[in-house]
Amino acid sequence: MPYVHIRVTQEGVSAEQKRALIEGTTELLFQVLNKPPASTFVVIEEVPTDNWGVGGETVTALRQRERRISS
Structure with missing residues (x-):
């Protein structure tokens, strides 16, 4: 039972x-790993830009x- 968390x-x-994103991720797991949809x-988790840092x-x-x- 795959669980994919996209942030x-x-x-x-x-x-x-x-x-x-949901459709494509599900299809990829089926194609590559034969995991049933x-x-x-x-x-999908949306994070406020104030809570996401890059390069300090x-x-x-x-x-x-x-x-x-x-x-």
């Missing part, structure tokens, strides 16, 4: 994108800097 930053992931669990700073700070550079 993404909370930046507007649409219901359609989530559906595609009916017993495959996929959980929050994703919020990174996104703000990216916006300033691209303006």
